[in-house]
Amino acid sequence: MALSFRVGRGILSTLSPPIPQAHEWANAYKATPARPLLNMSQGVPGIPPPPELQRALGAAAASQESFGYTVPEGDLSMRNALAAEMKHIYGNSCDVTSSDIALTTGCNLAFVASIMALTDAGDEVILPVPWYFNHQMTLSMLGLETVCLRTYPEDGFQPSIERCEKLITPKTRAIALVTPNNPTGSIYSAELLAQFVKLATDKGVALIIDETYRDFITSGEPPHALFASDAWRRTVVHCYSFSKAYCIPGHRLGAIVAAPEFLTHVKTVLDTVQICPPRVVQLALGPLLPSLRDFVAETARAVEHRHVLFRNALPPSWRLGAQGGYYAFVRHPFKHVAAFDVCKRLATEMGVVTLPSAFFCEQKVGGEVKEVTVEEEDKWIRFSVANINDEKVQKVCERLKESETALGWELEG
Incomplete structure (x- = not known):
């Protein structure tokens, strides 16, 4: 019709x-x-998720507390739990607090909200190619220009700092990376990520790092040391998903970790787009994070x-x-x-x-x-x-x- x-x-x-x-x-x-x-x-x-999380989800779904709204950035208890978990992942020097965290309805929304707070129609965002298709789809829907940072098999599909720098223009607002990468699986080293932080800081653009798959790095070392000082807040916007590590993709919970000054604007987006993140999964998962390691x-x-x-x-x-x-x-x-x-x-x-x-x-x-x-x-x-x-x-x-x-x-x- x-x-x-x-x-x-x-x-x-x-x-x-x-x-x-x-x-x-x-x-x-x-x-x-x-x-x-x-x-x-x-x-x-x-x-499926572990039995204790399944039971907690059932109990939370029946809880009176789960029926109402929460604030756009999510429950404080869940944000505190994530901040503590990030110290476990990135080391005790990880300088992240609940004020640096906004919870989202999945990691895709974390990216959408971050981009909406960063850009105007016609602005440019650099994505390594091959890209995660939902990231590029977001840019297209918002009227943004996707600038392709090509990666090559002979480099293990690692993005090049030198090639990226040549792509930055006055219209560039962000560089968006995914590590471990989707779709290639390439894992970006701590050194490479530090170089991208420096480049983004020097050029005055945001560096979005989607670490949905960070929990599947089995080296025993932290994925990077970017959170070891408060300097990260000038440049880094970190996106995370609880879907993969905790086997709960249907419950749609993600997070943005960024400077409170930036999150002030992100919350405006979240209040409009999601009202608040799902409550059941927050109530169930937050208290269990340490025991699920x-x-x-x-x-x-x-x-x-x-x-x-x-x-x-x-x-x-x-x-x-x-x-x-x-x-x-x-x-x-x-x-x-x-x-x-x-x-x-x-x-x-x-x-x-x-x-x-x-x-x-x-x-x-x-x-x-x-x-x-x-x-x-x-x-x-x-x-x-x-x-x-x-x-x-x-x-x-x-x-x-x-x-x-x-x-x-x-x-x-």
Whole structure:
């Protein structure tokens, strides 16, 4: 039916969400007991939250306290709990208090609210390519210019300080990083992040760091030392999600950590967009954060084990470009074939659901889709290792090997 009104130009210039496309592919596969669907497309936890958190969520849902509003930045008790947990993650020198924290309805809203508080239509935000698609979609909807900071497989998909500096203009308002990265899995070192903080500070722009997957770094060292002095408040806007580490994506809880002076403006956005973050999950999770550390660490080790298993079982012709957090970024071996076509046939014919790099590397300009390729040829595929078990990881790799002949495409030499 034709509408009698028009929709906004921001929406028309925004790419459609890619996950429904993967679901379409998955639905087209004819699964059998012997060959079930193996879905490595979406970054979702493969296990439920621990029993004590499940019980706490049920009790909180029945609590009279959960029925009312709270302040836009979230309950003080939950913000205090997160500040204490950040000292555990980043070290006792971590200079973050509850005044530096605003809770949000998921980490996506943390990014949206931060960008809305930072920018005006027509401003520029630098994103490493391949990007997390929801970040780029946010910029398009708000009428902002996405400036592409290309990353390369020979660099492990690490963003370059030198290339980034050349992209900064008077219209640049922020640089947005994700580490461990989505989609590539690349983990940015503490040294690299410190260099980006210096660059952003020197240029007078914000540095947004999305650390949704930080709890899956198993080195035993803090991810970085940016919070060790109050200097971080001049430049850093940290975004975090409770969805992955605590296996509660449906409860939608995230956080922004930034200077109180900036959060004053963020709260205006939050009061308008979310009113307040969900209360049930705050009441349930806050008191449990210290006792859930073992669960979080055990889950991270299980995901890391799956990464090792995937790396070792991957057929030799499929090249691993980067790996970390939930994701592995892999170059397929087929000659003159786009990753989109490979992913479609892997899903519909082989029962292996993944996402092509095109979903993380496109812009829509004037209604036309323009691909921003990672390499000269579009070859890269994102695999999520978190949401399937070890046995299924092995089966995925077996089917990738099988696809080299079953799909009928010529392999690269």
